[in-house]
Amino acid sequence: MKKITFPHMGYMNVPVKTFFESLGYEVLIPPKISRKTLDLGVKYGPEFACLPLKINLGNFIEAMEEGADVLIMGGGCGPCRFGYYAEVQQEILKDLGYEFEIFVIEPGILKNFNKIKNIFGNIPYSKIIPSAKLAWKKALVMDDIYKMVLENRAKEKETDIIDQIYNDFLEEIDNLMTIDAIEEINSKYSNKINQSIGEYKQGIEIRVGLVGEIYLVLEPYVNLDIEKKLGQLGVSVEKNLYITSWLKHFLHLSKEQEVIEKKAEKYLKNFVGGHGIDSIGNTVRYAEKGFDGVVQLAPFTCMPEIISESILPSVSKEENIPILSLFFDEHSGDAGLQTRLEAFVDLIVRRKQNKEGILYA
Numbered sequence: 030m031k032k033i034t035f036p037h038m039g040y041m042n043v044p045v046k047t048f049f050e051s052l053g054y055e056v057l058i059p060p061k062i063s064r065k066t067l068d069l070g071v072k073y074g075p076e077f078a079c080l081p082l083k084i085n086l087g088n089f090i091e092a093m094e095e096g097a098d099v100l101i102m103g104g105g106c107g108p109c110r111f112g113y114y115a116e117v118q119q120e121i122l123k124d125l126g127y128e129f130e131i132f133v134i135e136p137g138i139l140k141n142f143n144k145i146k147n148i149f150g151n152i153p154y155s156k157i158i159p160s161a162k163l164a165w166k167k168a169l170v171m172d173d174i175y176k177m178v179l180e181n182r183a184k185e186k187e188t189d190i191i192d193q194i195y196n197d198f199l200e201e202i203d204n205l206m207t208i209d210a211i212e213e214i215n216s217k218y219s220n221k222i223n224q225s226i227g228e229y230k231q232g233i234e235i236r237v238g239l240v241g242e243i244y245l246v247l248e249p250y251v252n253l254d255i256e257k258k259l260g261q262l263g264v265s266v267e268k269n270l271y272i273t274s275w276l277k278h279f280l281h282l283s284k285e286q287e288v289i290e291k292k293a294e295k296y297l298k299n300f301v302g303g304h305g306i307d308s309i310g311n312t313v314r315y316a317e318k319g320f321d322g323v324v325q326l327a328p329f330t331c332m333p334e335i336i337s338e339s340i341l342p343s344v345s346k347e348e349n350i351p352i353l354s355l356f357f358d359e360h361s362g363d364a365g366l367q368t369r370l371e372a373f374v375d376l377i378v379r380r381k382q383n384k385e386g387i388l389y390a
């Protein structure tokens with residue numbers, strides 16, 4: 030039987046696995062991202078490729094070494110490099126001698142259903158649709174619970190209690206195969222999180238919005254667990270980018286993008302690829318919602334986010350919100366990030382107390 034694999038990106042593996050398993054396929058999740066994954070990607074990927082491409086490549090190699098033979102990958106079109114990822118990865122993997130089929134998910138829902146049929150055979154819609162609904166429900170509930178984690182780490186009663194609850198939730202949801210069961214654990218874990226809330230660690234509420242390139246925003250291995258670090262510093266975090274929001278946009282099922290682009294219009298009118306325009310539009314939205322700061326995350330050399338980074342100082346000044354831009358590559362380390370976050374949070378606290386201070390970091 031075909032063994033399907035796909036790269037890690039946050040907790041995407043859980044709903045995607047559910048989708049294919051409920052269709053009756055075998056799924057082989059790549060080993061958790063590690064230094065080995067990154068080293069493989071760096072060794073075989075082009076030197077100047079974006080960091081996510083290298084890690085995806087490492088994921089594929091590790092999964093194929095364990096027997097995977099069908100690869101699922103996202104695709105797209107310009108102006109940034111994401112549209113080439115799947116093609117470049119395919120060529121590298123073929124040169125390395127691997128034999129596989131690849132299914133590239135493209136914008137547009139029907140095109141993708143037809144591709145699924147080509148690779149996996151003539152599966153009836155009556156089977157695909159319930160599987161898609163189940164996977165979608167899982168993804169939505171995972172987003173809901175994760176939003177609570179992001180908001181409430183800043184005021185957990187005991188150190189790490191929210192992460193312990195969240196890990197239990199991840200383990201439990203992974204095995205559920207009915208919508209009712211998924212709904213039940215949604216309320217069970219929402220209650221558990223609500224019961225674990227105490228006072229703000231900083232003594233005051235600090236709200237920070239996360240913006241940036243999707244892989245960096247969603248994948249804790251590459252962003253060095255920044256959301257957890259911020260939570261431990263007493264910061265409530267909110268972000269707009271989730272797998273579900275990305276999919277809705279990607280499959281043309283949401284109008285949210287129009288709102289984001291409208292907000293960005295004053296500073297950036299054109300699509301620059303990736304989530305460059307979202308970083309601007311969402312920063313404006315966080316400023317309007319009274320957030321205390323924004324953190325931008327991006328891979329080193331990411332063209333759309335470099336454009337946003339060059340505009341964000343003006344946004345920061347005009348919208349009166351502190352912004353910290355962080356670019357990551359394979360050499361980024363915990364200690365440097367921790368120091369920068371502590372300084373940023375300190376700046377926000379002093380600014381809240383004095384109503385003044387530096388804006389753009």
Ligand code: SF4
Pocket residue numbers: 079080081109110111112242302303304328330331332333334
């Ligand atoms: S958004 Fe940035 S990191 Fe992602 S493919 Fe485009 S250039 Fe690379």
